[in-house]
Amino acid sequence: MSSAERVIPRVRAELCDDLVRDRVLAWGPAEKSRGSGFIHSWTDTVCKDIGSTRHYISCLGESDGRQCLGRWSRRDRELLSPGLHCIFGSHVLFDGNKISETPSAENSRSLKRLRHLWAEHVLHSSHNGSSLGRAANQPDSGSLVTQDELDMMRAFLQKAIAKSAAIDEAKKLDDGQSHKALGKGAAGREGVTEAGIVWKRDTGDSVLGNGQDRCYEEPGGYFQSGDLEVWVTWHGWSSLAIRDGRWRPGFHFEILLGLFTTVIDYGTNRKLWRARDKPWIIAAEWIWCDTPNDVHALFTEGVVKDLREIFRREVGRVQNVTPLTYQVDKGENREAQYPLLLDRGGEYIARHLVGQPLTSDRGYILAWILCVPNDIQDYERDVLGGETNNLVRGLTSTQQVVDSSYVLLLIAEGAYAHKDYDLVDAILGVSAYFLLTWRYNSSKQFKLYEAISIRDRQFERPPETAGLVDLVQEHYPTSGRVDDTRTYGHLYDSVAATIKKSYAVCTCDTKPRGHDTWAMLGQALDEGDNEALEEQMHIEFSYLSIGASHGDIRCECGLDLASYEGFTRFFHPDTGLVSRIHYKTSTFDGNSLAE
Numbered sequence: 001m002s003s004a005e006r007v008i009p010r011v012r013a014e015l016c017d018d019l020v021r022d023r024v025l026a027w028g029p030a031e032k033s034r035g036s037g038f039i040h041s042w043t044d045t046v047c048k049d050i051g052s053t054r055h056y057i058s059c060l061g062e063s064d065g066r067q068c069l070g071r072w073s074r075r076d077r078e079l080l081s082p083g084l085h086c087i088f089g090s091h092v093l094f095d096g097n098k099i100s101e102t103p104s105a106e107n108s109r110s111l112k113r114l115r116h117l118w119a120e121h122v123l124h125s126s127h128n129g130s131s132l133g134r135a136a137n138q139p140d141s142g143s144l145v146t147q148d149e150l151d152m153m154r155a156f157l158q159k160a161i162a163k164s165a166a167i168d169e170a171k172k173l174d175d176g177q178s179h180k181a182l183g184k185g186a187a188g189r190e191g192v193t194e195a196g197i198v199w200k201r202d203t204g205d206s207v208l209g210n211g212q213d214r215c216y217e218e219p220g221g222y223f224q225s226g227d228l229e230v231w232v233t234w235h236g237w238s239s240l241a242i243r244d245g246r247w248r249p250g251f252h253f254e255i256l257l258g259l260f261t262t263v264i265d266y267g268t269n270r271k272l273w274r275a276r277d278k279p280w281i282i283a284a285e286w287i288w289c290d291t292p293n294d295v296h297a298l299f300t301e302g303v304v305k306d307l308r309e310i311f312r313r314e315v316g317r318v319q320n321v322t323p324l325t326y327q328v329d330k331g332e333n334r335e336a337q338y339p340l341l342l343d344r345g346g347e348y349i350a351r352h353l354v355g356q357p358l359t360s361d362r363g364y365i366l367a368w369i370l371c372v373p374n375d376i377q378d379y380e381r382d383v384l385g386g387e388t389n390n391l392v393r394g395l396t397s398t399q400q401v402v403d404s405s406y407v408l409l410l411i412a413e414g415a416y417a418h419k420d421y422d423l424v425d426a427i428l429g430v431s432a433y434f435l436l437t438w439r440y441n442s443s444k445q446f447k448l449y450e451a452i453s454i455r456d457r458q459f460e461r462p463p464e465t466a467g468l469v470d471l472v473q474e475h476y477p478t479s480g481r482v483d484d485t486r487t488y489g490h491l492y493d494s495v496a497a498t499i500k501k502s503y504a505v506c507t508c509d510t511k512p513r514g515h516d517t518w519a520m521l522g523q524a525l526d527e528g529d530n531e532a533l534e535e536q537m538h539i540e541f542s543y544l545s546i547g548a549s550h551g552d553i554r555c556e557c558g559l560d561l562a563s564y565e566g567f568t569r570f571f572h573p574d575t576g577l578v579s580r581i582h583y584k585t586s587t588f589d590g591n592s593l594a595e
Contacts, residue, residue, distance in 0.1 A: 109551025240429030302347030414476025432566020447528025455489030514544025
């Protein structure tokens with residue numbers, strides 16, 4: 001029996017729904033029942049009205065002899081009355097501060113059941129005139145790219161990996177500078193050079209978390225204990241950035257498709273991503289060859305564009321291993337930024353997080369939400385490593401980090417005011433992801449880079465962000481406004497205080513394991529050099545995230561707490577990462593060190 005024959009049947013059994021016979025156009029998001037601004041929401045895809053009150057589709061209006069008062073929402077809980085409220089697949093009792101499960105809630109929120117409810121609802125709606133769930137003009141299960149393309153990508157990886165093994169110890173150039181060393185992180189597991197520059201970390205042959213994680217319980221069965229570092233790359237990111245959207249059919253397959261794009265991106269220079277015999281990589285390659293119909297057409301159509309652009313640029317990076325000067329890629333407007341965002345998985349992340357293409361206004365805004373925190377964190381590293389695709393570096397501004405952060409705060413302000421919680425979840429979750437993830441080495445940045453306040457800085461309006469700001473003001477009228485009198489500090493204080501009540505207050509009667517990952521994140525950033533704590537934080541995060549995937553509503557509270565902690569630690573004007581990175585402009589020794 002081949003490796004695929006051992007792995008794939010379990011993947012199919014756990015993640016496919018028998019109800020899905022054809023590839024559908026989309027599983028959502030649906031239009032909100034009311035409200036202004038953007039009108040799409042994953043939550044509203046699986047909700048209905050009973051009388052004048054909004055409920056989840058699984059709710060009959062009562063449970064255990066009690067009337068349901070409407071859907072439960074941590075975001076709007078200050079407006080909710082104490083009593084019985086519905087969540088997708090079940091009910092909770094709300095006492096005005098905390099929630100507790102009802103007696104009938106046990107085993108009612110399994111991934112399989114909720115996914116089936118979603119599919120059944122959308123497919124039924126398609127018969128009543130909804131565009132959601134209609135059969136797509138796209139082939140059913142089969143390869144998303146041609147076999148020739150897949151073979152070419154595999155051949156490239158094999159060749160690049162063989163080359164990296166031959167030059168593990170970088171040879172010296174005539175001028176004494178080093179070639180880029182494919183196959184090992186520039187500063188190893190510690191992630192700090194002798195000059196005090198904080199790089200991304202590389203575990204090498206060691207196992208992050210020492211096999212104590214919960215990855216083996218991730219739906220799909222393609223992870224094992226010890227896969228924590230790979231698991232957190234896409235599955236951890238997605239968990240922080242999405243709430244109700246996780247229950248749609250094909251959701252975990254979408255993450256698996258993203259995993260293979262990272263094999264292309266990381267496989268040339270990180271040993272961990274070359275393990276061709278691992279179940280996760282077998283599944284990640286398989287799904288491109290035989291994509292189940294559970295993955296809707298809106299997603300498959302976009303992710304192929306990303307893969308091709310990522311592969312094209314990765315080939316160029318590998319061939320050009322000794323850049324002599326640093327010239328950032330120019331993205332002067334939305335059109336010019338499109339291929340740069342494709343290289344960052346822009347179509348994938350827009351369609352995965354908010355269910356709309358990168359070419360849509362909301363998808364374009366979402367792509368910036370993903371890229372800006374990453375590019376701020378890599379603001380110094382990208383110059384030294386010769387990575388030219390950095391949106392923040394490409395701004396025409398004397399304060400690139402400040403201005404890009406200001407724009408994200410404007411988006412958060414407007415989205416929250418108009419209850420576009422999917423977008424707010426993405427902003428907070430993505431910020432937390434980059435600070436939490438071991439590979440990005442954030443704790444060392446907090447320890448070694450002095451905080452210099454940006455509280456009194458004003459927005460310089462770089463032309464590259466003009467179209468983005470216009471979209472925010474168009475779709476979120478009366479909020480998300482640019483006011484020359486509002487400093488960065490004023491805007492941050494307002495946004496952080498406004499969203500705090502929805503994200504930073506615990507509503508659990510009891511805490512599941514991993515619930516306090518947020519506190520470990522804060523402690524890790526405060527201490528700056530406690531590797532044991534950071535590894536334990538990742539272990540606890542795996543319990544939190546995978547607990548949410550198995551339907552534990554308390555885990556979603558823990559994800560909110562971690563997201564808010566990450567947001568404040570990232571964007572605080574006096575102590576956040578942005579205050580420690582905005583002056584990192586030196587290109588001394590640039591291009592001699594590399595990822």
